[in-house]
Amino acid sequence: MGSARGGQPIKPWHVRAKVLTNFDLLLFCLPGVIITFIYHYIPIYGVQIAFRKYRPNRGITGSDWVGWANFERFFRSPDALNIIINTCVLSFYALIASFPVAICLALMLNSFRHRKYRRVIQAVSYAPYFISVVVMCGMIILFLSPRVGVINELIKQLGGEPVNFMGKSAYWRHIYVWTGVWQNMGWNSVIYFAALSNVSPEYHEAAIVDGATKFQRMLRIDLPFLKPVATMLLILNLGSFFNIAVEKVLALQNDLNIGVSQIISTYVYRMALNNPTGSTDPSFSSAVGLFNSAINAFLLLGSNWIVGKISDNSLW
Secondary structure: OOEOOOOOEOOHHHHHHHHHHOHHHHHHHHHHHHHHHHHHHHHHHHHHHHHEEEEOOOHHHHEEEOOOHHHHHHHHOOOHHHHHHHHHHHHHHHHHHHHHHHHHHHHHHHHOOOHHHHHHHHHHHHHHHHOOHHHHHHHHHHHOOOOOOHHHHHHHHOOOOOOOHHHOHHHHHHHHHHHHHHHHHHHHOHHHHHHHOOOOHHHHHHHHHOOOOHHHHHHHHHHHHHHHHHHHHHHHHHHOOOOOOHHHHHHHOOOOOHHHHOOHHHHHHHHHOOOOOOOOOHHHHHHHHHHHHHHHHHHHHHHHHHHHHHOOOOOO
């Protein structure tokens, strides 16, 4: 039996009384619970497709059980290693590039005391987030075009030769990651900025009296307040480490950069819906997708366990 903060045991009727007292408030959670159950729990039944040779005319249970054959087929394929490496490199690059930028932006905005200009900076940094992925990718391709792109026009004016940025594998990851940082940094900084608003001004006033500079106050006061929030978001980001936005990758992908842009998500899409051979294999694509989800779950649980061992900022 659990205990309350005062040391008294929690009685079952206390819990029932709380539930009955706040029953009207609990009803607000009901739509979310229903939607979550329909779209996240019921589809778990279809996971068994990954272990079968699925035939639509036979249904899920009527299809032949093949066990781990679909997983073995993926790991034995010549593309498997390259796809996994591309996914890991792109995810890790995006994480280390985007995660600190949002924190730095929130710290700088918080230390900027001119509220009018701070609102302008916030609005400018938030705006790219509301641009759709398709429009964003169209802008990227247009700006980097070797014939009419702004970047290449600038290179020509400086006496250089135009560069086909989207056709060079060496540039593709940098283009994908840093355009994503630019698009999402304002929105990602919102939660950090909200956390900084809870910092008491008395801490800063005392630090100013002691002669601390603005940078020292940022390191010694603001940053420690962000530690729990940053840790929680880092764990959640690791839990979706392999879930790269497939729409943006497909929009920026072409035959010249496919060596570095082919990732697990695009591979699943091509095998399930857009196989060049004209045939689709839902069982195989489900197996690859299940492997992707299993890695994400492992990273989420593992990172949360490690954080729980070294600090008190774990999710549970």
